[in-house]
Amino acid sequence: MALRSFFLFIMVVLGGGLGAPSVLAEACPAFLDHEQRRLHSSESVNLCDIAAGKPMLVVNTASRCGYTGQFAGLEALHKEYAGRGLMVVGFASDDFRQEADTEAEAARVCYKNFGVTFTMIAPGAVTGQAANPVFAEINRQSQPPRWNFTKYVLDREGKVVETFPSRVRPEDPELISAIESVL
DSSP, X not given: OHHHHHXXXXXXXXXXXXXXXXXXXXXXXXXXXXXXXXXXXXXXXEHHHHHTTSOEEEEEEOSSSTTTTHHHHHHHHHHHHGGGTOEEEEEEOOTTSOSOSSHHHXXXXXXXXXXXXXXXXXXXXXXXXXXXXHHHHHHHHSOOOSSTTOEEEEOTTSOEEEEEOTTSOTTOHHHHHHHHHHO
């Protein structure tokens, strides 16, 4: 993390070839600046690298939940709004005891059953003291998820703009309006 910050500082000060994106990356909120393992993968991703300065739709997910069908709608939102900068990020979690027994099964549900191409993070806690750093901050700004598929719309600075409970489907006009308000 320190090396990334130093590099970005030098690029901004020296006016390096990165231009505006380096300024956005430097301004990336600390809670996004963590290595997160991708679902059913040895690869990790740092959300600052892919989402700095971009609005986000963050969702806690589970593969054995009555709301699991919402993966299709989340993928549709990803395809519709990625070109305008929206990052959809799913965080698999078993906090509500609805996640698959294995990551392979969870990945199969996401990738094969629903064709998910947006970023999915490996299972971890989204509530309580053990919450993933992203959810620890989201919970501080807003409220912890009460169930799977709670949706959080974050602006370009990482501030929670609106929260939607599980029953609000991805195609709901209120959610669409909140997403469009941060683009």
